[in-house]
Amino acid sequence: MVATAITELKDRNGSSLQAIKKYIATNLHLRVAFVCGSGAILCGLVLIGVGAYVTVNYNDYQDLFADDTMLTVSWTAISIGLFIFVVGFSGCCGTLKESSCLLKLIANNMTKGMQKAINETYGVKDGTTKAVDDVQDTFECCGASWYKDYKTSQHLQPGFAVPPSCCRHGEECTGGSKGNPDYPNRVWTDVS
Numbered sequence: 001m002v003a004t005a006i007t008e009l010k011d012r013n014g015s016s017l018q019a020i021k022k023y024i025a026t027n028l029h030l031r032v033a034f035v036c037g038s039g040a041i042l043c044g045l046v047l048i049g050v051g052a053y054v055t056v057n058y059n060d061y062q063d064l065f066a067d068d069t070m071l072t073v074s075w076t077a078i079s080i081g082l083f084i085f086v087v088g089f090s091g092c093c094g095t096l097k098e099s100s101c102l103l104k105l106i107a108n109n110m111t112k113g114m115q116k117a118i119n120e121t122y123g124v125k126d127g128t129t130k131a132v133d134d135v136q137d138t139f140e141c142c143g144a145s146w147y148k149d150y151k152t153s154q155h156l157q158p159g160f161a162v163p164p165s166c167c168r169h170g171e172e173c174t175g176g177s178k179g180n181p182d183y184p185n186r187v188w189t190d191v192s
Contacts, residue, residue: 033095040088047081050074115144122163123155133165142166142188151179162187 054061054074061070114132121128136142142162143149150162157163161176166187173186181187 034092037088037091037095040084040091042088044081044083044085044088047077047084049081051077051081111144115149118144118149119152119154121155122153123157133163136163136165136188140168140188146189147181147184147187148179153178 051074054070058071114135117128117132122132123129147162147166150156156178160174161178161181162174164174167173168186168188171186173181173183176182
């Protein structure tokens with residue numbers, strides 16, 4: 001699939017380097033998913049390594065503990081590490097193959113997380129507010145699914161239907177009641 005897309009872009013642009021750069025730039029979600037999966041693999045390996053080290057060297061430290069707590073913790077670390085490793089590895093493989101199942105899972109997870117942020121912390125925590133605004137401005141969208149997601153926002157600025165990041169460039173769209181802008185045609189409606 002990747003090779004086909006790059007070949008098509010090469011035919012249009014004439015340069016395989018340009019085609020690869022364009023493919024990578026237009027598939028940011030795949031890069032992010034791959035990096036997250038790689039991070040999960042690394043975390044899983046660290047937990048497995050620490051758990052294995054403690055298990056192997058258990059006899060050196062067993063006198064420090066009254067029971068087998070240390071051994072239980074080390075095996076728990078190994079188990080959690082294996083789980084995280086498998087999830088991360090599956091995520092990386094799914095990303096490289098552009099698995100629609102994985103991409104739907106990522107999109108669904110992001111939608112739920114963004115909706116929770118809009119409902120609970122948007123307008124209160126600067127980091128959350130900036131992240132949501134950046135996503136909406138970059139992808140020219142509004143809300144986790146659409147602008148009515150702001151109906152349930154607990155901390156949206158009073159008198160605003162949606163935040164300014166939901167407005168089409170050069171348009172004013174914030175007026176109205178929460179989630180019900182006076183001029184919905186001025187609000188980004190497509191989720192990219």
